[in-house]
Amino acid sequence: MHPTLAQLPAGRIARVTDLRGCAESCQRLMEMGFTRGTLVEVLLRGTPSLIRLRHGRVTLSSELAQAVLVG
Amino acid sequence: MQDQILRVAVAGNPNAGKSTLFNTLTQGREKTGNYPGITIEAKRGDWHDRSLFPQALGRVELLDLPGAYSLHAHSPEEAVSYRVLSDGAPGSEAPQALIVVVDVMNLERNLFYALQLLELGRPTVVALSMTDRLAAQGGTLQLQRLAEVLGVPVVDVRRDDPATPKRLADALVQALAVPGAERRWFWPDAPLEASFRDLADRLSAATGSERRGADGTLGWWLSSQVDAGELTPTSATLRSELDALAERYFVGEPGVPARDQMARAAIEARYAWIDSKVAPLLDLPASAESRSDRIDRFVTHPVAGPLLFLATMGLLFQLMFVGADPLISRIEGAFGALGGWLSEALPQGPLNDLLVNGIVAGVGSVVVFLPQIAILFALLAFLDGCGYLARAAFLMDRVMARVGLHGKSFVPMLSSFACAIPGIASTRTIERENDRFITILVAPLMTCSARLPVYALLLATFFSDRPAIGGVFNQAALGLFLLYFLGTAGALAMAWLLRKTLLPGSRPPLILELPPYRLPRARDVWYEVRERCIGFAKDAGTVILATTILLWAAMTYPRSPEVEARFDAQLSALHEAAPAADAPIAGVEAHRVQVLRLQQERHQAVTERTVAGRVGNFILPVLEPLGFNEQISIGLIASLAAREVLVSSLGVSYGVGDDEESQGLRMALRNDPRMNRATAISILVWFVFAFQCFATASAVRRETRSWKWPALLVGYQTVLAWVAAFVAYRGALWLGLGAP
Numbered sequence: 001m002h003p004t005l006a007q008l009p010a011g012r013i014a015r016v017t018d019l020r021g022c023a024e025s026c027q028r029l030m031e032m033g034f035t036r037g038t039l040v041e042v043l044l045r046g047t048p049s050l051i052r053l054r055h056g057r058v059t060l061s062s063e064l065a066q067a068v069l070v071g
Numbered sequence: 072m073q074d075q076i077l078r079v080a081v082a083g084n085p086n087a088g089k090s091t092l093f094n095t096l097t098q099g100r101e102k103t104g105n106y107p108g109i110t111i112e113a114k115r116g117d118w119h120d121r122s123l124f125p126q127a128l129g130r131v132e133l134l135d136l137p138g139a140y141s142l143h144a145h146s147p148e149e150a151v152s153y154r155v156l157s158d159g160a161p162g163s164e165a166p167q168a169l170i171v172v173v174d175v176m177n178l179e180r181n182l183f184y185a186l187q188l189l190e191l192g193r194p195t196v197v198a199l200s201m202t203d204r205l206a207a208q209g210g211t212l213q214l215q216r217l218a219e220v221l222g223v224p225v226v227d228v229r230r231d232d233p234a235t236p237k238r239l240a241d242a243l244v245q246a247l248a249v250p251g252a253e254r255r256w257f258w259p260d261a262p263l264e265a266s267f268r269d270l271a272d273r274l275s276a277a278t279g280s281e282r283r284g285a286d287g288t289l290g291w292w293l294s295s296q297v298d299a300g301e302l303t304p305t306s307a308t309l310r311s312e313l314d315a316l317a318e319r320y321f322v323g324e325p326g327v328p329a330r331d332q333m334a335r336a337a338i339e340a341r342y343a344w345i346d347s348k349v350a351p352l353l354d355l356p357a358s359a360e361s362r363s364d365r366i367d368r369f370v371t372h373p374v375a376g377p378l379l380f381l382a383t384m385g386l387l388f389q390l391m392f393v394g395a396d397p398l399i400s401r402i403e404g405a406f407g408a409l410g411g412w413l414s415e416a417l418p419q420g421p422l423n424d425l426l427v428n429g430i431v432a433g434v435g436s437v438v439v440f441l442p443q444i445a446i447l448f449a450l451l452a453f454l455d456g457c458g459y460l461a462r463a464a465f466l467m468d469r470v471m472a473r474v475g476l477h478g479k480s481f482v483p484m485l486s487s488f489a490c491a492i493p494g495i496a497s498t499r500t501i502e503r504e505n506d507r508f509i510t511i512l513v514a515p516l517m518t519c520s521a522r523l524p525v526y527a528l529l530l531a532t533f534f535s536d537r538p539a540i541g542g543v544f545n546q547a548a549l550g551l552f553l554l555y556f557l558g559t560a561g562a563l564a565m566a567w568l569l570r571k572t573l574l575p576g577s578r579p580p581l582i583l584e585l586p587p588y589r590l591p592r593a594r595d596v597w598y599e600v601r602e603r604c605i606g607f608a609k610d611a612g613t614v615i616l617a618t619t620i621l622l623w624a625a626m627t628y629p630r631s632p633e634v635e636a637r638f639d640a641q642l643s644a645l646h647e648a649a650p651a652a653d654a655p656i657a658g659v660e661a662h663r664v665q666v667l668r669l670q671q672e673r674h675q676a677v678t679e680r681t682v683a684g685r686v687g688n689f690i691l692p693v694l695e696p697l698g699f700n701e702q703i704s705i706g707l708i709a710s711l712a713a714r715e716v717l718v719s720s721l722g723v724s725y726g727v728g729d730d731e732e733s734q735g736l737r738m739a740l741r742n743d744p745r746m747n748r749a750t751a752i753s754i755l756v757w758f759v760f761a762f763q764c765f766a767t768a769s770a771v772r773r774e775t776r777s778w779k780w781p782a783l784l785v786g787y788q789t790v791l792a793w794v795a796a797f798v799a800y801r802g803a804l805w806l807g808l809g810a811p
Contacts, residue, residue, distance in 0.1 A: 019335075026335075027335065027338065028141075028582055031140050031338055032140055032582060033179065033183070035338065038342075043367075044371055047469055048468050048478070048581050048583075050465070054180050055176060055180075055355060056584060058584050060580075061468065061580050063578065063580055
């Protein structure tokens, strides 16, 4: 089982492997760039957490961070 | 050729620099329109410099679409973009060409929406914004190559370059010149693409007569592939065709139906295309920490962040109140003078009364809000343009989450400190309907500026001369703080209650982009403020004015001439019996008090017989447990037009004129044996929670498209106000504050 974005320590860079259990929100996450294979970095952990991806910064509430599997 | 219009939509992600470009091209000459029946606002304006286009093109009309991340709408605001693309802006038709604004610093993510728009197959120009920032960070982009792979003109539209409109116009003409450009596909997977082509053809046949025509079908299909409910309705034919295709290519996993899988495949396909074709064209040194990163480390810091937030909010309030105050008094003065002049200049009678106390007073009570609204929205536009509002929403998400709301509810609630009406309108960025409705329903509990004159009068009258608490805190100042706190706490508590009962839902997921920091242009801020003020005057103004006139009529009719005549006879008798100017002071004073008392009695007797007076007396038994007297009861009815009217209404009731600064009204209130600190507290608490504003109800109806929610708002606010005022009044009596 892959860890989720919520478990990734700050400063670590990882790849998105899948999105789980968020239906409508998952689609929005993907539209905003969280597609499989994308490199992500956790800038700030917590609720919400702050993520860098594709040259941009996005904040996610913890439920969504838990939906993003990384590896 | 005079009637020839070329309609061009300006689309792009939020924060991509779309409005800046729109403002540059239209020079701020724009109009906002509403679709009848639904909450949709879309701006349009003419391309200012016509000379950039060939004569034959005619007028070039630009439609400003709200920022969106996808054609598949997740929020009402995104649905507007979809709607304008398919039907055109209100009073206009569907756009023939598109300008897609793409932030070069967020190239990959911005291109996703751009690709969806390119798939529509309309003549398109990609406008690259923030290129100056790219250069400043030492990055480069192969612009020519990007245009080749996208198959459309790509233009650098940096905001401070005067040549931007010309470059963009040339590119637009170039895009329009390509005859029947083949539809672009951004699919790396050939078999899937072939089946989509097939589907597109069949859909074109099925929906062939629709205005969208064959060329746009695929794009529309892609945008509506997942049932997005009311936001982007999908036709039944389309939906069943989709399901059939999805099931042919995708095996649904448990919990993820085939259609969702297909939707995801479409998204990933576009990103895969971007990653392989576009990403190599951009050279952006990622190693160096950007300026925004450094600022963010401070702004989002767990300790420094909230402190900065509180300081910013403190400053915002300070500027809003201190800055607006002189303007407000000047406006009040001007309208007072105008009313006075009209009342003198015109012959006495109902028309005079209607003009002065109905229309002039009504317009005045609308205009008086504008300074605060203008200042608040100037500051909000500035903070938003900087990128700070997104950070504030990020910081507030933690607090909002406790009551089941998310960070995006923060801006509407903040705006409601000036007035709930623009606050309610700004909920349109909130994705889920339940979250949005909760925000709309609690926003009116935030302390708006109309409550301030009431607070100021009662606090100054009953608390300012009391000893400071602990020798430091002035009781009136502390009271004001408590009233703001009570309103905010009430709003949060109601949000929690609504979440638990009528509008259930899980904690709303927050996905929010934090744009890079950037100083906004003064003129973009100014256009925003102008738009907000005009919008307020149009939306709220009409309701406030209408209510003022109606209430004026209710407070005036039916008239009772015989009562008036009786009092007038007594008054003139009293005037004749006036002591001589050189009579002893005590006698002159006693006579003055007598006249005043008689005037007050006359007013009371006349008002009691009017519609408002009867209603006031009728509801009095309900209000008596709160310590309210007839004057207050009638004042509450009068202030349904706008809360601050309570002050002038009381002034008239006590026969001391309607100036809130007036010592006379304070004296009269203090001398009224039925008024004391406990009743003052009761009235204050009532005003914190009570529904006192028809304009708000009308705004809620418009945004929720139903009378159910405004009815609920009125109901819950009234019950809440009564219970809270009752508890406060009894508590105050128990504490011994009922003594005069």
